[in-house]
Amino acid sequence: MEVLDRIKEQVESNxxxxxxxxxxxxxxxxxxxxxxAALQDCxxxxxxxxxxxxxxxxxxxxxxxxWPTFPQIYIDGDLIGGCDIxxxxxxxxxxxxxxxxxxxxxxxxxxS
Amino acid sequence: MTTTQKIIEKKLQESFKxxxxxxxxxxxxxxxxxxxxxxxxxxxxxxxxxxEKLIQRHRRVNKVLAEELSEGGVHALALHTLTPEDWFNHxxxxxxxxxxxGGSKQS
Numbered sequence: 001m002e003v004l005d006r007i008k009e010q011v012e013s014n015x016x017x018x019x020x021x022x023x024x025x026x027x028x029x030x031x032x033x034x035x036x037a038a039l040q041d042c043x044x045x046x047x048x049x050x051x052x053x054x055x056x057x058x059x060x061x062x063x064x065x066x067w068p069t070f071p072q073i074y075i076d077g078d079l080i081g082g083c084d085i086x087x088x089x090x091x092x093x094x095x096x097x098x099x100x101x102x103x104x105x106x107x108x109x110x111x112s
Numbered sequence: 113m114t115t116t117q118k119i120i121e122k123k124l125q126e127s128f129k130x131x132x133x134x135x136x137x138x139x140x141x142x143x144x145x146x147x148x149x150x151x152x153x154x155x156x157x158x159x160x161x162x163x164e165k166l167i168q169r170h171r172r173v174n175k176v177l178a179e180e181l182s183e184g185g186v187h188a189l190a191l192h193t194l195t196p197e198d199w200f201n202h203x204x205x206x207x208x209x210x211x212x213x214g215g216s217k218q219s
Contacts, residue, residue, distance in 0.1 A: 022213075027213060028213055028214070029212075029213055030209070030210025030211050030212055030213050031188065031190070031210055033210060033213060034210045066171070067171075067174065068174050068178070068181040068182065068189075069174075069181070069188065069189060079167070080167065081166060081167045081170060082170070082191075083190070083210075084166075084170070084190055084191050084192065085166045085167060085170060087207065088166060089166075
């Protein structure tokens with residue numbers, strides 16, 4: 001599969017996904033670490049892609065959403081931003097409600 | 113002040129006519145050679161951001177600094193984009209940037 005299609009598939013099939021350097025357990029960059037910690041703090045499961053382990057994604061993700069840096073956080077298929085935006089949204093409570101909404105929408109047992 | 117820092121300042125000054133602008137070279141906090149000019153933090157307070165979501169504000173800044181981010185060796189850009197009203201509500205402060213975890217040292 002073409003790498004951009006692969007990324008598209010990942011952001012569309014996961015309600016919440018973070019592209020980061022390292023993993024939430026072993027982050028390799030302070031910005032990735034903080035963003036992943038904010039997501040974890042919200043208590044909603046999320047997917048992650050370690051861009052250091054996938055050079056093709058590392059190379060091509062910036063042009064996928066026209067965003068030059070890592071981490072990148074996608075909720076409900078849309079880029080919400082990088083570390084700074086995620087932290088600000090976490091502080092305001094917006095991140096948690098957005099994550100909950102996206103997770104509920106994706107749940108197969110959802111009423112809607 | 114370093115060269116890249118000056119370029120970033122000049123570009124942001126021209127594009128956003130900020131009320132307050134800080135461009136801080138944080139490269140020394142990371143595992144990069146001396147004078148690498150790779151990690152920056154920007155605090156930008158401008159009326160130009162009024163009515164815009166954070167992602168729109170960041171996209172505008174990324175666009176203005178696209179050259180520095182792609183070829184200019186700028187590896188990390190911590191962005192704090194505020195309107196004068198946000199700035200006032202924050203009491204004129206922004207959070208500290210994270211510690212380096214040594215990721216780039218190994219790549």
